[in-house]
Amino acid sequence: MPQHDDLAPFHILLGDGGVLTDPGMTDRYTRDHRDLMQGSTPAVLRPRSVEEVQGLVRLARAGGFGLVPQGGNTSYVGGATPEPGRRQLIVSLERMTRIRAVDPLNFTLACDAGIILADAQRAAEAEGLFLPLSLGAEGSCRLGGNLGTNAGGLQVLRYGMARDLVLGLEVVLPDGALFSDMRTLRKNNIGYDLKQLYIGAEGTLGIITGVVLKLWPAQAQRATAWIELAAGAPIPEMAATVRRETSDLVSTFELISASSLDLVAAMQGAGTGLKAGPGGAVLLELTASSSRIDLDAVLMGCLEDLMERSWVTDAVLAQSEAQRRAMWAVRETIPEGEKHAGGSVKHDIAVPISNITAFLERGAALLAEHLPEVRLSVYGHVGDGNLHYNLVVPQGRDRLDFTRAIEADFAHRLYAAAIELGGSFSAEYGIGRFKRDLLVRYADPARLALMETVKRSLDPDGIMNAGAML
Template sequence: MSQSVHVRPFRDLLDSGGVVEDPERIATYTMDQRQLFTGSTFAVLKPATTQQVADIVRLAAHYGIGIVPQGGNTSYCGGATPDASGRQVIVSLERMDRIREIDPVSMSISVDAGAILKNVQDAAAAAGLLLPLSLGAEASCRIGGNIGTNAGGLSVVRYGMTRDLLLGIEAVLADGTVVSDMRKLRKNNTGYDVKQCFVGSEGTLGIVTGAVLRLAPLPTRRATAWLKLAKDAPIAELLTLIHRESAYLLTTFEFMTSRSITLATEAITDPPSLGAGPGGAVLVEFASSSRHLDLDELMEAVLAEAIETGCVDDALLAQSGSQRTAMWRLRETIPEGEKRRNGSVKHDISVPLSSIQRFLDLAGSQVRSYDADLELSVYGHVGDGNLHYNVLVPRDVDRLEFTKRIESSLSLQLYDTAAALGGTFSAEHGVGRFKKHLLARYSDPGRIAAMRRIKTAFDPADIMNAGAIVCPMGGKSAS
């Protein structure tokens, strides 16, 4: 079947704005976020309704055409990128961006899966509520992709991952069946929790078209502090202290090494003079919707205790909105600082909180033994056990070649260490195409078999995002 014949049936289903065939426009959809891989497709389909998604899926199944669902195309693991065969069509949800309903009493929001995360946050805030999901790509990532990767971000320590915020779902299965379960219920014990199958599935089981998300009271008060850590400060113990004494008002506990802070500082025109202690720095934030709690007073007391224990050398409590913004800007500019420095090889490590320091010690030794000249940028949402343990690409080497070399050698050593400590190679970035081999290497065989059975039950013909995460039973490989 020629390319034009491929496109014609889909064009008949959609209006003029629903099919992208121009090669230059298609190119923006076929390269992954980190520019490590470029796939191929004959068209990008942009349905406007759930029914159109179902029609597309049925037609693709009829012709044996693969489907790659795509939200904001911000995956770090190639999970939204088609393969190089040209036999997969991209289904972009970007036109399905409606806020369907906000229920202030139930504290829920119902949205299309193509809604941009920041727009959903803003809609919730306008109703005096908070969507707790917050991450660096929130201005471009979309809710369907957040569900597909079980996105985490900056507030997991208090509110949990996307999985914990999902109340209801609407999705299209590989045969065009629409699963409609857009209920707002906190309690619903009526058999299998089908919606959770789609969380972390990265489009391999179906296409999420809608979601009901749990909201929280909108914080009206915040206390934000920048902590300079003492040498060899026990991060887990410090977190335990702050968590306990803040009465679970802690929303953020972000760790940064001095090198990461320097990278961010170099990328900011007028950077704040915050810096780090010998053990790095931590950004801590309390938040509350209550008018009766003095968060600054609470933060001062907690910081005084932390300094008294010897974990913290110095601490700065933000005295204004601009000081708070400056602290957050420094933290959120680290990825941009890495990019300006020629990029980094990213390791999205997760280990138990009790093993954070042990991992840092062992991994540091591994990096020095591998190449003492390598530089690291280490930061992350340590409040939930997540470290972004990134190896900086030297200025005078090719980024792609360096990435391939590190990922085939040093990266495996780091992942081995994380696994030995009860951790994993992916905390919040997912598996996608790039990390399938790691899933096969580190997952229990029984778990892999269960995942393949689920894939087979939902998508036996491997129509949905073939090449990502796992193959169905009888597929090419165990992974």
Template sequence: MLPSDHVQAFRDLLGGAGVVDDQQRLTTYTTDQRQLFTGSTVAVLKPATTKQVADVVRLAVRLGVGLVPQGGNTSYCGGATPNASGGQAIVSLERMDTIREVDSLSMSISVDAGAILKNVQDAAASAGLLLPLSLGAEGSCRIGGNIGTNAGGLSVVRYGMTRDLLLGIEAVLPDGTIVSDMRKLRKNNTGYDVKQCFVGSEGTLGIVTGAVLRLVPLPVRRATAWLKLAKDAALAELLALVRHESGELLTTFEFISARSIALATGAMANPPSVDAGPGGAILVEFASSSRHLDLDHLMEAVLSEAFESGWVEDAYLAQSGAQRAAMWELRETIPEGEKRWGGSVKHDISVPLSSIQRFLDVAGEQVRNYDADLELSVYGHLGDGNLHYNVLAPQGADRIEFTRLIEGSLSLRLYDTAAVLGGTFSAEHGVGRFKRHLLEKYGDAGRVAAMRRIKTAFDPENIMNTGAVVSLFEPESVR
């Protein structure tokens, strides 16, 4: 537990607005997004500038205080949650939310790391540009957290993950050194790409305070379709067909099971009149910034080929912005539908596209063998091989206890299957505190050792988010 004089030292540094130590307010910061774990802290530190972040880190080193960087606290893996010791202080970047610059000619945007993703999207759109990072938590997640978890989302099939959008970075190292590399360059071949060290690091190597992100022209035309899949639809082959015929215009290829659709529509006031075929459904979208491309015609031609293949039973092409919005609302309401049902055990699976169907077949059999009464909500970013393979909690079951039961048994079988197929247990959610044991179990020993060496090189005092992702390197551990 932090001594009161330590908290006062941070208050002297940051002022009254820069420290939260009211116990009722602290709960908001100490409980993870899925409410699976509540840590403990005596203070949330809220620096307002990069210099103040550096000053906080230096003071923390001097006092021996651990720090947990936190953006929007939307991590699914407890990566922004302090441990139960009370010896860690949370560093929240809420006050650092400035849009520093939008450069329409360089097609870049420079922001504070505490800027909310939706606000950054809006700032880009006001300049006729698009920040193509889009995910369900965009109204509350912050850019620093997106970088720390290498957030993916709905448009990875075309634009890539957060790391693919990151041009420059500003960060504070665990000794208080400020790394300032806020350049807008697409080409910068001057040694190690240091900014990429912070991508996916979940606050274990330092605190990101600013970023330069790549923008693209704002789409002015879209074509959105809902596909009802036949029973034995070849998912990877269907994606290959759509991708081949649409070129670089494909932005979204989302798989949605019938159960996921039912959960979402049950949570919507005005659900769209779409459903699943025997094989589920696909939400597919093309987008272009050109006024001269007829995307609806292209979509119709692609769907015609899909029908001929026998993989698609029926399809609906959105005829208006309202119809498109309703389809997207359904897709994005699935997590809320699961929550209203009573919760789910989430599996953020990634497998090679060629192994998607094999995973679904084997995993389905594993679930049936484990408990034939269990229900699944399966959906996700099929275009990039990411499936959210979620096991619904039985009605009336204690969600926390059910989660612990499944994660200690069935989950490991599913992860085993993903690993055998060349996949992983975490596609876009990260490792955090909750999945460290999975990294130890499934991660290549050499890669994990390299990660520990990097952690030790950056943070030899182990003050940054201790307990998350990896521990310090210990030579005897690899003998």
């Protein structure tokens, strides 16, 4: 641990409340979201401006400290948790939450990177606009973390990942210099698109301090259905049919397995009021900014088509906003249901949409062969090829021991199946500290070499989030 004098320059720079050192105050910053890792830090730094971020970076470099940028600390892969022994200071932008500008005619929002995602959504809504980035943790995650991990979420099918929503970016570099590209332009071909280097880089190349996001017209109406799937329902064909038959008005197409639904019901101590068919269930939602479109009629016609093809056994249409919210509450409570059951080992799988059925079949065969006693919880954004393929910790087993056992063997079988089908072991969670060995194991050597070259070039002293990703 550093001496008190080592932190004195940071106290002078950041003022009252800008430096936290008391373990009682820093503990929530040093423990990862899933309680898999307890990190340590000499201090948590809480700047209030871009200039203060620049200053603290220069001080850290001069003092031999590492820096770990942290948003809402909701990472599933330990991407924002400082490692013991690395002498890393946490940089939290939680005091940098300013909305800088909302342009209703240009459909853009400029803001500090420390703003909570839900607050950014509300700022857009206040101007009759819509920010489509939506996550289960949107009430606590922060935009800097969303961009650092290239967050996905519930509406990637229609609007893309976080990087697809970014027009401009502001980043403090490892030497304290400022890269400011906060333009609101949609066409701007002036060389390398440098901002994309920092999106998905997990804070290893710099600290994102500001962003310009694309917005859309506010959603005037929604049509939502809970769909019970028939046995063997071809999910890829269903997703493609729904997109075609609704003129691509689909914002979400979420698969929910019967076992995941049961976990929610068990946690609540009663039925959810919703059922899964033999093939599971899909939560489907259409949205439109125009009230001239009869969205309910479009959805009904689409569902009739699916039933005629014998892909759907039954469907429930939300008749009110309360019913819609109840459907979404079931989907968003699945992680909590897994935790209530004893926890789970999470696999964030991506495969081409056309190969989802093949992956589910291979995964089921692997589980039957190697872990027939383990309960499965499968759900996710199958409209964009992302499956959360989670193994529930058996009763009586220690969660951490079970996690280590799965990650040492079965997880690699699962990842191999995904990769053989053109997929990935990390769809939207990122690499962090928990998956860096997987990156070495599965990444193309040329790709990994390029990543290391970029890291060495931009952060030669290795002060930015050392231990994450690389």
